[in-house]
Amino acid sequence: MFTKAKKFLKEVKIEFSKVSWPSKDELIGSTIVVVVLSLIMAIFIGVVDHLFALIVSLILR
DSSP, X not given: OHHHHHHHXXXXXXXXXXXXXXXXXXXXXXXXXXXXXXXXXXXXXXXXXXXXXXXXXXXXX
């Protein structure tokens, strides 16, 4: 059982060495893009939800 775990961890180490890790600048840029797009989507969904709530309240009056 321990030999399988040892073999697995050795293979994981080999695969991690093949990974192309992003640079610090690429990581920061990608993070900024994700945060900005998340905020834009949150605002859009909030506005649409508010409009639907107004429409429903007008219909049910």
